[in-house]
Amino acid sequence: MTASKPRFTFDGRPVSRRRLLAFGAAVPAVVVAAKALPSRTAGTAAAPQSPAATFAAAAASAGSPALPGPAHCFC
Amino acid sequence: MKLQWIKHSTFRLEKEGFVVVVDPGIVSPDTVLDDADAVLITHEHADHFLPSLIAKRIATRPGLPIFTNRDVAGLLEGSGATLHVVGDGDAFHVGPFAVHGYGEWHAPIHPDVTRVRNTGFLFDHKVFHPGDAYTDPHVPVDLLFVPEFGLYTKLGYALDFIRQVQPKQASPVHDTGLDATGLGGVDGFLVQNKTPPFAPGTGAPFVRLDKTKVYEF
Numbered sequence: 001m002t003a004s005k006p007r008f009t010f011d012g013r014p015v016s017r018r019r020l021l022a023f024g025a026a027v028p029a030v031v032v033a034a035k036a037l038p039s040r041t042a043g044t045a046a047a048p049q050s051p052a053a054t055f056a057a058a059a060a061s062a063g064s065p066a067l068p069g070p071a072h073c074f075c
Numbered sequence: 076m077k078l079q080w081i082k083h084s085t086f087r088l089e090k091e092g093f094v095v096v097v098d099p100g101i102v103s104p105d106t107v108l109d110d111a112d113a114v115l116i117t118h119e120h121a122d123h124f125l126p127s128l129i130a131k132r133i134a135t136r137p138g139l140p141i142f143t144n145r146d147v148a149g150l151l152e153g154s155g156a157t158l159h160v161v162g163d164g165d166a167f168h169v170g171p172f173a174v175h176g177y178g179e180w181h182a183p184i185h186p187d188v189t190r191v192r193n194t195g196f197l198f199d200h201k202v203f204h205p206g207d208a209y210t211d212p213h214v215p216v217d218l219l220f221v222p223e224f225g226l227y228t229k230l231g232y233a234l235d236f237i238r239q240v241q242p243k244q245a246s247p248v249h250d251t252g253l254d255a256t257g258l259g260g261v262d263g264f265l266v267q268n269k270t271p272p273f274a275p276g277t278g279a280p281f282v283r284l285d286k287t288k289v290y291e292f
Contacts (some may be wrong), residue, residue: 050153051152051153052153052154052155053153054152054153055126055130055150055151055152055153055154056130056153058126058150059126059127059129059130059154060127073120073121073122073226074083074122074224074225074226074249074251074252075120075122075181075184075207075225075226075227
């Protein structure tokens with residue numbers, strides 16, 4: 001069985017997180033490597049739709065009145 | 076006016092040969108707007124506003140007049156309809172109908188659900204369609220439509236709505252999803268006279284309209 005490596009030190013000595021907090025020391029922040037996000041300006045951005053095209057898309061996507069999909073709410 | 080309850084919150088009104096349809100939505104028949112001269116929409120939810128039905132009618136009736144609030148009008152931009160933006164406190168004419176707009180917002184569903192703009196319509200000082208809200212128009216009403224079942228409904232509110240408005244007649248709408256047993260239970264709660272053990276009484280006659288009939292108001 002291998003002893004786990006102490007995660008925190010205080011004055012050079014290994015301490016538990018609880019002890020560290022008891023000393024009032026700041027707990028090191030856990031840093032998560034952020035994934036690189038695609039730039040909003042990268043690539044070929046779609047041109048804004050005209051109101052007519054937006055409405056036509058809505059009319060086409062609504063489907064059959066007889067077959068309401070799960071996205072429809074009775075509200 | 077002649078009035079027919081199509082389904083859910085959808086109504087067809089006719090006067091002097093002019094046909095108005097209110098709230099054509101996902102449970103409306105595909106032909107609901109086939110002879111509509113104008114459409115009124117209380118709010119943007121799909122059970123009240125289905126763009127495909129609007130587009131179908133505009134294909135045969137370019138420039139179809141649509142009266143609705145500014146949020147729904149925004150969704151209809153580019154549709155080819157002639158849009159009339161109306162709201163709370165507005166008085167306007169739709170063909171031979173005198174119409175008044177009442178209310179600002181859909182009844183709350185949940186604090187985490189965005190409320191949408193909702194405009195109720197009073198036709199010819201007689202028939203009030205509140206949309207999805209319990210708005211008191213503070214005027215005499217002959218026929219009050221009362222929403223019965225939805226994500227926002229609460230029957231205690233519906234009962235108080237009838238008591239508050241004091242119409243000559245209250246009739247249920249917005250009832251999709253209830254089976255016969257459910258409809259019976261809800262209708263039985265909203266009856267005019269106190270009926271122990273549950274129904275406290277609204278004070279107004281409660282009449283479920285027959286969808287196969289045309290009524291005169």
